[in-house]
Ligand SMILES: NC(=O)C1=CN([C@@H]2O[C@H](COP(=O)(O)OP(=O)(O)OC[C@H]3O[C@@H](n4cnc5c(N)ncnc54)[C@H](OP(=O)(O)O)[C@@H]3O)[C@@H](O)[C@H]2O)C=CC1
């Protein structure tokens with residue numbers, strides 16, 4: 620599986636304010652670029668923190684791109700995926716509407732009742748790994764997605780999930796929009812939160828820089844080596 624991480628951050632590395640409310644960091648040109656990256660993906664993944672904070676839809680904005688996908692025998696929208704150990708995704712979340720298939724990757728900690736409620740709400744619930752309290756095992760979860768035909772996965776955040784993807788060594792590309800603003804706040808989410816690396820760090824190769832709106836997109840390939 621090819622994994623592309625995309626996010627928008629302020630110059631001080633924040634994805635949102637300390638209140639964890641959705642914030643428009645990029646502009647129309649960058650949202651169009653994000654729509655293109657979504658259109659190329661088989662699925663778009665976020666963490667349940669992002670679902671609760673933003674209530675995202677994660678579908679394509681451009682009808683032409685949906686039509687092109689259908690012409691190529693693909694679903695009009697990419698599938699949507701939420702990493703959600705205990706099934707906290709609200710049953711009325713926009714991500715559960717019928718615009719695309721939505722997989723919830725949960726751990727065995729999710730009760731049968733909760734699982735049933737989410738399935739009734741429109742989710743395809745996939746139980747992944749052990750109930751070890753460490754969240755959904757990313758590598759095992761991605762294998763389960765691959766078994767469902769997902770070859771190209773776009774990860775949109777937030778910072779906890781992006782960190783876990785790097786920690787699991789599954790990221791192939793990273794695209795970061797750096798918006799011309801300062802958000803600040805020691806508790807504001809950053810591009811990679813989690814526990815943080817202390818000894819060996821994922822190394823990136825800078826392969827592109829491009830201006831969009833009033834900011835810049837930095838594009839990286841992610842090597843397998845660490846330092
Ligand atoms: N600017 C941008 O591009 C973007 C900004 N955002 C912002 O980011 C914030 C949300 O990010 P954040 O709070 O980090 O939440 P995330 O979206 O990263 O979700 C984190 C939650 O996912 C669940 N989870 C399950 N398994 C794992 C795992 N292996 N690794 C990590 N998480 C796991 C956990 O909840 P549980 O224990 O219940 O399973 C965890 O608390 C919001 O403010 C949102 O607006 C989000 C996306 C993009």
Ligand SMILES: Nc1nc(O)c(N)c(N[C@@H]2O[C@H](COP(=O)(O)O)[C@@H](O)[C@H]2O)n1
Nearest residue numbers: 627642643644645673675676677678775
């Ligand atoms: N690229 C980008 N720029 C920003 O300024 C942002 N705030 C985000 N956030 C992401 O977009 C999702 C919203 O998706 P929908 O429009 O609802 O489909 C949000 O949840 C973040 O993942 N991205």
